[in-house]
Amino acid sequence: MSGIQWSDGAPIYRQLKERVVAMMLDGVLKPGDALPSVRQVAAEYQLNPITVSRAYQELADEALVEKRRGLGMYVTEEASRKLLSNERERFLKEEWPLVMERIQRLGLSMEDLLKSDAQAPKPGEGA
Amino acid sequence: MNAVASHDTGHDAVVSARELRKAYKSTVALDGTSFEIPPGRIIGLIGPNGAGKTTALKAILGLTPFEGQLKVLGRDPRTQRDELMNDVCFIADVAVLPRWIRVGQAIDFVAGVHPRFDREKCERFLANTKLKKTQRVRELSKGMIVQLHLALVMAIDARLLVLDEPTLGLDILYRKQFYQRLLEDYFDEQKTIIITTHQVEEVEHILTDVMFIRNGRIVLNAAMDEVSERYTEVLVSADRVDAARALKPIDERALPFGKVVMLYDGQQSAGTSQLAALGETRTPGLADLFVALMKGTYA
Numbered sequence: 001m002s003g004i005q006w007s008d009g010a011p012i013y014r015q016l017k018e019r020v021v022a023m024m025l026d027g028v029l030k031p032g033d034a035l036p037s038v039r040q041v042a043a044e045y046q047l048n049p050i051t052v053s054r055a056y057q058e059l060a061d062e063a064l065v066e067k068r069r070g071l072g073m074y075v076t077e078e079a080s081r082k083l084l085s086n087e088r089e090r091f092l093k094e095e096w097p098l099v100m101e102r103i104q105r106l107g108l109s110m111e112d113l114l115k116s117d118a119q120a121p122k123p124g125e126g127a
Numbered sequence: 128m129n130a131v132a133s134h135d136t137g138h139d140a141v142v143s144a145r146e147l148r149k150a151y152k153s154t155v156a157l158d159g160t161s162f163e164i165p166p167g168r169i170i171g172l173i174g175p176n177g178a179g180k181t182t183a184l185k186a187i188l189g190l191t192p193f194e195g196q197l198k199v200l201g202r203d204p205r206t207q208r209d210e211l212m213n214d215v216c217f218i219a220d221v222a223v224l225p226r227w228i229r230v231g232q233a234i235d236f237v238a239g240v241h242p243r244f245d246r247e248k249c250e251r252f253l254a255n256t257k258l259k260k261t262q263r264v265r266e267l268s269k270g271m272i273v274q275l276h277l278a279l280v281m282a283i284d285a286r287l288l289v290l291d292e293p294t295l296g297l298d299i300l301y302r303k304q305f306y307q308r309l310l311e312d313y314f315d316e317q318k319t320i321i322i323t324t325h326q327v328e329e330v331e332h333i334l335t336d337v338m339f340i341r342n343g344r345i346v347l348n349a350a351m352d353e354v355s356e357r358y359t360e361v362l363v364s365a366d367r368v369d370a371a372r373a374l375k376p377i378d379e380r381a382l383p384f385g386k387v388v389m390l391y392d393g394q395q396s397a398g399t400s401q402l403a404a405l406g407e408t409r410t411p412g413l414a415d416l417f418v419a420l421m422k423g424t425y426a
Contacts (some may be wrong), residue, residue: 008409011355012332043311046303047332048169048351 012047016055024064024075024083031080035065035073141166141287141319142187145196149182149343156182157193158343164336166286167316171330172323173417174340175424180323183340184291187321188217200286213243216285218276220292224264230275231260237279249282252312270301277305281313288313290322294329302326306333327414337413339420346420357393360411361402362386371405378419390419 006012023029035041038056042049056073059065064079103113142164149157156179164170174180185191189204189211197204202211224233230253238246256274264272273293280288294302310333314320324330337354339347349357363371365385372379375396376389390411391402402408411419 006332008360008412011352011410039311042314043307045332046306046310048335049310049314049316050335051332 013051013054013058016041016045016047016052017058020055020059021064021083024079025087029075031075031077033075034071035075037072139166139201140164140198141168141200142321143196143198144183144186147183147186147193147195147197149179149186149191149193155343157186157195160195160340160343160345162338162345162348164319164321166319168335169314169320169322169333170336170338171327171334171413172321172338172340173325173327173413174323175421178340178424179343180340181291182343184217184289184321184323188215188289213241214286215289216280216283216287217289218273218280218291218293220295224272224276226265227263229261229263230258233264233275233279234260237283241283243284244279245282245284249278252278252281252308270297273297273301273305277308281308286318288318288320290320290324292324293322294324294326302329306330327417328412331413339417341421341424347416354413354416355410358411358416359391359393359402360409360415361389361391361405362407362409363389363405367405374401374405378422390415 006015020029020035029035035056036044038049038052041047041052045052056065060067060073062082063076064082065073066076067073140163142162144163145161147157147160149155154177158179160179160183172180172183182191182193186193186197187199187204189199189208192205199211200214204211228236234246234249237244237249253275256271256278258267258271258275264275267275277293294305297305306329309320322330322334334351336350337347338345347354361371361376362382363386365387368387371387371389374391377392377395378390380388382388386406389405
C-alpha cells in the first residue's frame with residue numbers, strides 16, 4: 001500500500017522530510033498546498049505520529065511550511081525559492097566539480113557539449 | 128494534527144511498576160520487574176516465548192495475582208479493577224468473542240455494559256468493512272473477527288489500550304489495515320498503547336518506545352530515538368575484523384564474501400567516531416537487536 005522502504009542509514013523523520021522536500025522540488029506540492037495531517041501520514045506509512053510531527057517541525061523551522069491554526073500545515077510562498085537556491089548551491093558545490101572533472105578527463109570542448117545538447121532528445125520526448 | 132503538543136497533562140505515569148514478582152510452579156514469570164509508561168506513547172513489549180510478556184499484561188489488567196507495587200492510571204489493578212476497566216481496553220490473541228453472538232448483538236452488549244462506548248463510532252468503523260450485523264461470529268474469518276473486535280474497542284474512549292499479539296494469524300492485508308486504523312482513528316497524545324508481538328519488523332516504526340523482556344526481567348527499556356543513538360551496526364571487511372573486535376562489539380554475524388556485521392552498544396564500547404573508520408555504519412533493525420540481546424535464551 002505505502003510501498004515505502006526506509007533505509008537504516010538516516011533517522012526516519014529525516015527521510016520523511018527529504019521526501020516532502022523532493023515533492024516540493026518536483027512541483028507535486030506547491031506554495032499554498034496543504035500537507036496531509038500527521039495522523040494520515042502516520043497511518044499511511046505506518047509510522048508513529050511523533051516521527052511525523054518531528055519531520056513537519058523541521059520543515060516548519062526552515063520556513064518551508066507553516067502551521068495555520070486549526071487547519072494544519074501549508075507549503076509557504078517562499079518554499080520553492082528557498083529550496084531552489086539551496087539546491088543550486090548544493091549542485092555547484094558538490095555535483096558540478098565532479099561533472100567538470102569528468103568533462104576535462106574526457107577532453108570535451110564547450111563546442112562538443114553544446115552540439116550534443118542540440119542532438120539529444122528534449123526531456124519528456126524520449127524514453 | 129496537534130501531536131506536537133507537549134506533555135502538559137502532567138507527569139502521571141499511565142503504568143508504574145515496582146519490583147513485580149510472579150512465579151508459576153516451575154518458572155519465574157516476573158522477577159523484580161520495574162518500569163514506567165508515560166501517556167501518549169506506543170510501547171512494544173517484546174520477548175521470547177515464556178519471557179513474561181503475557182503475565183505482565185495480565186498483571187496490568189488485574190487478571191492475575193502478583194507481588195510488588197503496580198499502579199495503572201493511578202489505581203491498583205488488584206483492588207480497583209472495576210473502576211480501572213472504564214479506562215482500559217484489551218485485545219488478546221485468543222478470540223474471546225462467543226461464537227454464537229451476532230455482530231449486532233455484540234454491539235448491543237458492549238453498549239449496555241460500557242459507559243464510554245460510542246455506538247455511532249463503532250458502526251462507522253464497521254461500515255468500512257464487509258461485516259453485516261446479522262452475521263454470527265462463527266461465520267466470520269479470523270481477520271473479520273479482529274475487525275469487529277477492533278471496531279468495538281476503538282469506539283470506547285479508553286486511555287490505555289493493551290494489545291496481546293493482536294495480528295497473530297492474520298494475513299498481511301488485515302495486519303496492515305489493523306495498524307492503519309489504530310493510528311488514524313484511535314491513537315492521540317492522551318492515549319497509550321501497549322503491544323506485545325513477535326512480528327517486530329511490522330511494528331518497529333509505529334513504536335515510540337520499546338521494552339525487551341527476558342526471563343521476567345526488563346533488559347532494554349528505551350525510546351526508539353535512544354535505541355538508534357545507542358546502538359550501531361558496522362559492516363566490517365575481513366581485514367578490519369581484529370580492529371573491530373578490539374572495540375568490543377556485543378554481537379557479530381558473518382556475511383558471505385568475508386564481511387562481518389558487528390553490533391556495538393554505545394554504553395559499553397568506544398565512541399562511534401571510531402566505528403565509522405571500520406566500515407559502513409547504520410542503525411540496527413529492532414529484530415537484529417532483539418536476536419543479539421536474547422542470545423542464549425533457549426540454550
